[in-house]
Amino acid sequence: MPTIERAEPPYLQVARHIREQIKAGKLQDGDLVPSSREISRTWGVAMATATKVLATLRAEGLTRAVSGVGTVVQTNGTLHHSARDRSIAIHRTGKIYPPGHYAKIRTAVLSPAPALAADALGIQEGAPAIRRQRTTYTVDHTPVSTSVSWFDGALAASCPLLLSTERIVQGTARYVEEQSGRTAVVTYVQHAAGFASEEEAEELGVPVESAVLVSRNRFVDSDGVVLEYGESTALPDHWVFYEYTNEEAE
Structure with a gap:
């Protein structure tokens, strides 16, 4: 039976905005988060709603209250910056990674495609x-x-930089869009616990078969075709954030 989709509660919308600023690096550890009064004024919400925003961020372990100062960011470097987070960051800040973070392209080659x-x-x-x-x-x-x-x-013909280990400044997704006209409009992400392979362990500096977070990402274009398929492995204790509301069925 079809159901009516309700608008997301305002406090979750505001909390997501601040959370994404933290994940994108616009707000870093030690930075002040807007006060409840500032949130109320900026977003036009009640003080009770603004207070709930700050409580939500604290409950997620992203911030803490400092007496006489206010609410500050405190992640201790435990955020996992997923493919979605990087997409948000490039659109909001023009940078793929948070300040100080960087990536090295190890290989960029034509290779026989494995089954997955x-x-x-x-x-x-x-x-x-x-x-x-x-x-x-x-x-x-x-x-x-x-x-x-x-x-x-x-894609090698229209996007030759994909075969270069030089960093693509605007990110691979935007580069492919500019060169081929294909845009990723939907991203599907899967996460699972796993064990580091020999290659992954060497890259991450951990023993082989260490516990890790494994992700699979599918970036789908407007025609429903997968533009990019990715597999990533992250160290434990780096958290991925999701949010949803629970509603009783009517």
């Missing part, structure tokens, strides 16, 4: 595919995640 990548991209297993491997580091040069992105090999 081929199935996602809609090509034959073993067909030529672009394989880009990167490792992401924090400001103190500590690796926090490593990932592999796969693209249909046919």
Whole structure:
């Protein structure tokens, strides 16, 4: 039976906005978060709603209250910056990673597509595919995640930089859009606990088969075709945030 979709509660909308500023690096550890009075004035919501926003962020472990100061960001570097987070960051700040974080492209080659990548991209297993491997580091040069992105090999002609280990300043998604006209409009993400392979362990500086967070990402264009398939591995204790509301069925 069809149901009516209700608008998201205002406090969740405001909390998401601030959360995404934190994940994008616009608000960093130690920075002040807008006060309840500022939130109320800026967003035109009641003080009770603004107070609930700050309580939500504290409950998520993203902020803490400091007596005589206000509410400050406190993540202690435990956020996992997912593919979605990077997409948000590039649109909001023009930068892919938070301040101090950076990535190194390890390889960028044409390679036979493995089964999972081929199935996602809609090509034959073993067909030529672009394989880009990167490792992401924090400001103190500590690796926090490593990932592999796969693209249909046919994109090599219009997007030659995908086969270069030089950093693509605007990010691969925007570069592919500019060069090919194809835009990723939907992203599907899967997360699971896993164990680091030998290659992943070497990149992350941990023992083989260490516990890690494994993600699969599918970036889908307006025609419903997967533009990019990615697999990433992140260290434990780096948190991914989701939000949803529970409503009783009527």
